[in-house]
Amino acid sequence: xxxxxxxxxxxxxxxxxxxxxxxxxxxxxxxxxxxxxxxxxxxxxxxxxxxxxxxxxxxxxxxxxxxxxxxxxxxxxxxxxxxxxxxxxxxxxxxxxxxxxxxxxxxxxxxxxxxxxxxxxxxxxxxxxxxxxxxxxxxxxxxxxxxxxxxxxxxxxxxxxxxxxxxxxxxxxxxxxxxxxxxxxxxxxxxxxxxxxxxxxxxxxxxxxxxxxxxxxxxxxxxxxxxxxxxxxxxxxxxxxxxxxxxxxxxxxxxxxxxxxxxxxxxxxxxxxxxxxxxxxxxxxxxxxxxxxxxxxxxxxxxxxxxxxxxxxxxxxxxxxxxxxxxxxxxxxxxxxxxxxxxxxxxxxxxxxxxxxxxxxxxxxxxxxxxxxxxxxxxxxxxxxxxxxxxxxxxx
Amino acid sequence: xxxxxxxxxxxxxxxxxxxxxxxxxxxxxxxxxxxxxxxxxxxxxxxxxxxxxxxxxxxxxxxxxxxxxxxxxxxxxxxxxxxxxxxxxxxxxxxxxxxxxxxxxxxxxxxxxxxxxxxxxxxxxxxxxxxxxxxxxxxxxxxxxxxxxxxxxxxxxxxxxxxxxxxxxxxxxxxxxxxxxxxxxxxxxxxxxxxxxxxxxxxxxxxxxxxxxxxxxxxxxxxxxxxxxxxxxxxxxxxxxxxxxxxxxxxxxxxxxxxxxxxxxxxxxxxxxxxxxxxxxxxxxxxxxxxxxxxxxxxxxxxxxxxxxxxxxxxxxxxxxxxxxxxxxxxxxxxxxxxxxxxxxxxxxxxxxxxxxxxxxxxxxxxxxxxxxxxxxxxxxxxxxxxxxxxxxxxxxxxxxxxxxxxxxxxxxxxxxxxxxxxxxxxxxxxxxxxxxxxxxxxxxxxxxxxxxxxxxxxxxxxxxxxxxxxxxxxxxxxxxxxxxxxxxxxxxxxxxxxxxxxxxxxxxxxxxxxxxx
Numbered sequence: 001x002x003x004x005x006x007x008x009x010x011x012x013x014x015x016x017x018x019x020x021x022x023x024x025x026x027x028x029x030x031x032x033x034x035x036x037x038x039x040x041x042x043x044x045x046x047x048x049x050x051x052x053x054x055x056x057x058x059x060x061x062x063x064x065x066x067x068x069x070x071x072x073x074x075x076x077x078x079x080x081x082x083x084x085x086x087x088x089x090x091x092x093x094x095x096x097x098x099x100x101x102x103x104x105x106x107x108x109x110x111x112x113x114x115x116x117x118x119x120x121x122x123x124x125x126x127x128x129x130x131x132x133x134x135x136x137x138x139x140x141x142x143x144x145x146x147x148x149x150x151x152x153x154x155x156x157x158x159x160x161x162x163x164x165x166x167x168x169x170x171x172x173x174x175x176x177x178x179x180x181x182x183x184x185x186x187x188x189x190x191x192x193x194x195x196x197x198x199x200x201x202x203x204x205x206x207x208x209x210x211x212x213x214x215x216x217x218x219x220x221x222x223x224x225x226x227x228x229x230x231x232x233x234x235x236x237x238x239x240x241x242x243x244x245x246x247x248x249x250x251x252x253x254x255x256x257x258x259x260x261x262x263x264x265x266x267x268x269x270x271x272x273x274x275x276x277x278x279x280x281x282x283x284x285x286x287x288x289x290x291x292x293x294x295x296x297x298x299x300x301x302x303x304x305x306x307x308x309x310x311x312x313x314x315x316x317x318x319x320x321x322x323x324x325x326x327x328x329x330x331x332x333x334x335x336x337x338x339x340x341x342x343x344x345x346x347x348x349x350x351x352x353x354x355x356x357x358x359x360x361x362x363x364x365x366x367x368x369x370x371x372x373x374x375x376x377x378x379x380x381x382x383x384x385x386x387x388x389x390x391x392x393x394x395x396x
Numbered sequence: 397x398x399x400x401x402x403x404x405x406x407x408x409x410x411x412x413x414x415x416x417x418x419x420x421x422x423x424x425x426x427x428x429x430x431x432x433x434x435x436x437x438x439x440x441x442x443x444x445x446x447x448x449x450x451x452x453x454x455x456x457x458x459x460x461x462x463x464x465x466x467x468x469x470x471x472x473x474x475x476x477x478x479x480x481x482x483x484x485x486x487x488x489x490x491x492x493x494x495x496x497x498x499x500x501x502x503x504x505x506x507x508x509x510x511x512x513x514x515x516x517x518x519x520x521x522x523x524x525x526x527x528x529x530x531x532x533x534x535x536x537x538x539x540x541x542x543x544x545x546x547x548x549x550x551x552x553x554x555x556x557x558x559x560x561x562x563x564x565x566x567x568x569x570x571x572x573x574x575x576x577x578x579x580x581x582x583x584x585x586x587x588x589x590x591x592x593x594x595x596x597x598x599x600x601x602x603x604x605x606x607x608x609x610x611x612x613x614x615x616x617x618x619x620x621x622x623x624x625x626x627x628x629x630x631x632x633x634x635x636x637x638x639x640x641x642x643x644x645x646x647x648x649x650x651x652x653x654x655x656x657x658x659x660x661x662x663x664x665x666x667x668x669x670x671x672x673x674x675x676x677x678x679x680x681x682x683x684x685x686x687x688x689x690x691x692x693x694x695x696x697x698x699x700x701x702x703x704x705x706x707x708x709x710x711x712x713x714x715x716x717x718x719x720x721x722x723x724x725x726x727x728x729x730x731x732x733x734x735x736x737x738x739x740x741x742x743x744x745x746x747x748x749x750x751x752x753x754x755x756x757x758x759x760x761x762x763x764x765x766x767x768x769x770x771x772x773x774x775x776x777x778x779x780x781x782x783x784x785x786x787x788x789x790x791x792x793x794x795x796x797x798x799x800x801x802x803x804x805x806x807x808x809x810x811x812x813x814x815x816x817x818x819x820x821x822x823x824x825x826x827x828x829x830x831x832x833x834x835x836x837x838x839x840x841x842x843x844x845x846x847x848x849x850x851x852x853x854x855x856x857x858x859x860x861x862x863x864x865x866x867x868x869x870x871x872x873x874x875x876x877x878x879x880x881x882x883x884x885x886x887x888x889x890x891x892x893x894x895x896x897x898x899x900x901x902x903x904x905x906x907x908x909x910x911x912x913x914x
Contacts, residue, residue, distance in 0.1 A: 251776075253769045260760065263749050269708055270738070270746040271760040272729030 017379030027372045035368040039361045040068035078346020079339035087228035092338035094238050098293025099316025100330040102286040107325045109282040110262035115181025116290040117313025118188030119159040123291030125192045126158035127151045127298045128210050128305040135214035143216035152295045159291015160284045167283030171276040208307040219300040229301045245327040400425040400592040406455035415441040417616045428593045430607035434835045438616040439596045443563050447479045448472035478554030479563040484546050488539035496553045522555045527585045544575035564595035573896030580606045600629045637836050658684045658855035659824045664714035666700040674700040675879045682855035689870030690859045697879035698859045702828050706738040707731040737822035739830050747813040750802040758783035786815035807834040825849050828859040877901040
């Protein structure tokens with residue numbers, strides 16, 4: 001028999017395990033408030049220690065370099081204040097939904113896909129290369145109609161294949177997918193750099209960068225000012241995709257198979273689920289979704305492949321965990337992460353808050369919002385094992 | 397005679413669940429007392445209170461007339477109360493001597509060495525005095541002993557720690573009928589020397605045979621205490637369930653079965669999870685309208701056999717046929733599509749997704765085909781109707797399809813699983829322990845349903861650890877021992893004694909004709 005947990009801890013875990021959806025939203029909101037308060041203390045503290053020419057705040061005869069209220073105001077402005085800032089927030093949110101889905105779907109089948117980053121990077125390259133190759137062949141009004149689907153398809157296929165690999169390794173050879181997907185990220189980046197350097201380097205620019213994709217293949221802003229890199233139709237399609245995955249998981253036989261497999265493998269086998277097939281399939285779907293994200297990153301944001309793509313694949317893991325690995329939850333979780341990124345950028349530029357401190361503030365919000373969720377997950381697991389009962393043991 | 401154990405007004409609450417409600421119980425010194433009740437009646441909880449695992453919410457415990465307040469089993473052992481759990485608390489790779497002395501070793505050289513000689517003397521003396529017959533096995537690792545012998549090691553362990561009161565939790569669950577008799581002999585040896593025995597059981601026959609007094613619990617309350625002498629099985633059953641119960645299965649005459657073999661297994665070999673051969677050379681065929689029972693002590697290959705027949709596990713060799721068609725190469729889903737219903741032995745692992753509600757569980761195994769699955773989509777409305785129908789027909793409680801399977805008691809989970817599986821309109825039914833953990837009333841109903849399957853022409857294979865159940869239901873009985881069938885006997889000719897010997901691995905004296913398909 002395992003050791004009993006202290007009653008106080010058990011009571012707390014039981015409380016978290018039993019939270020309803022509404023309560024979870026309230027808890028998350030409260031966590032953001034607490035994070036902002038703790039962050040304010042951090043800002044005051046570091047502003048007291050730091051030396052600056054023009055202190056931002058005087059309190060009780062002491063000068064502080066950073067004024068928390070001003071910082072948060074600037075952060076909010078940076079995330080939501082102007083259409084340009086809103087576009088950046090929504091752009092990040094959109095991309096994070098894709099990489100978040102790439103973690104959430106395998107998770108529901110009982111798999112940890114840490115490989116969204118590699119799938120994202122290689123797919124971005126595939127999109128770029130296919131558009132560069134096809135671009136000169138089409139022109140005129142049909143160009144967009146041809147290039148956009150081709151670019152997205154190339155990303156999805158390559159991402160899917162790069163998800164297929166760990167899926168097959170797992171079912172055929174029992175390779176742990178955490179290890180294989182993690183390592184495949186490094187391989188993906190390395191391979192992409194070599195391919196670009198050898199075959200697709202743009203000679204006019206220093207560094208490992210391809211030429212730009214044709215103008216007709218870029219996704220143009222709509223309702224947002226020109227120059228912003230966010231397209232409203234893309235967000236609309238993304239939300240449809242989220243709805244589609246919710247539907248897949250909850251309304252289809254495949255979704256049922258995925259969920260049974262993720263919860264109880266023996267029951268899945270009993271219920272006639274082909275566990276190898278579902279494992280491979282969910283990894284392929286995840287890779288394809290991450291790949292779509294990579295394709296969109298090229299076509300909507302940078303217009304080419306370049307070394308040092310942002311770590312959206314890894315951030316997607318955090319977004320998904322925050323969302324309780326529920327497709328619908330990815331929307332608010334993605335929005336929070338997107339706003340923190342654009343808002344963080346703004347306070348760094350405008351107020352000169354050091355990047356490190358910006359990361360601390362972002363980390364605080366993520367940590368405090370994710371912790372209740374973690375308690376809930378742990379609580380539910382222990383409850384399933386019957387270890388949260390008031391006085392232990394079963395009644396006979 | 398004086399009172400060895402007295403429990404007065406014991407109440408034990410878990411949150412808002414009352415496991416024991418003002419239960420009184422007195423056991424005289426030197427007596428055997430049975431604590432009888434269905435699963436969930438509160439028997440084990442009450443004994444855990446006596447053994448110091450739980451503190452009662454209210455009420456008092458007296459041992460030898462002294463008020464006892466145990467904080468842990470150590471306190472109970474110190475007061476002379478020992479418990480032999482259903483799942484033995486033995487370290488299997490260690491020898492009998494080491495297991496008995498574990499934690500209580502006499503030492504020499506200032507604690508540097510255990511005094512093996514002294515252990516030997518004391519253990520041999522105890523073994524002889526109580527007729528436990530373990531003196532020759534002191535150096536044998538426990539894993540090499542039979543279940544009966546392991547139980548005797550537990551008894552000896554309790555004696556070595558100075559127990560006067562022995563609590564046995566479902567002691568016969570893992571024993572062959574012969575071993576059960578040996579156990580009851582040990583009871584007599586112990587009581588002859590003024591030891592006191594309380595044993596937990598849900599089997600009426602055992603309580604009447606072995607006990608002097610019987611306390612019956614139902615829903616956490618004591619519903620009666622009777623003398624074993626002068627009480628009938630029917631009276632006990634009525635006390636236990638709270639209404640009159642039909643103890644014998646009312647079945648149509650045997651031999652009503654058709655001629656067509658619907659399920660056949662030939663020369664089957666299966667390996668278990670540890671990679672050990674678990675089943676070898678098994679042949680059996682079941683005709684439509686026939687029930688074949690598989691008897692045997694748990695763990696003799698019944699589970700791997702059932703899993704290989706139903707497609708949960710791959711067979712190493714041999715063929716399984718449904719209606720003459722070889723299905724050995726087919727997937728589990730394809731076998732389900734060919735009219736298979738399967739009640740697995742481990743319902744909580746296999747048959748139910750514990751975190752899903754009953755609506756979601758109602759389609760498990762049928763999620764891909766009408767009426768639930770159409771063109772890849774699941775019709776949750778149809779699933780809900782189905783769940784409600786099963787709940788209604790099989791009296792699953794509480795009757796709420798939105799509750800997660802986890803929140804149901806074991807017996808109600810089982811009723812739901814049996815209901816779901818038998819509603820597939822199957823041609824082949826494979827049921828492992830179909831009534832494990834369900835109350836007598838529901839047991840009766842599940843038996844009726846299995847017999848109805850037989851009437852409708854299905855081939856039914858029943859595995860059960862309960863010999864009564866196998867004998868009552870089966871047209872033929874195959875006895876399994878160490879991975880193969882020792883013998884197949886006609887159901888109406890089988891006696892418990894004969895089956896018991898076969899279950900212990902003894903070969904039949906003369907070959908008995910074993911019916912069709914051999």
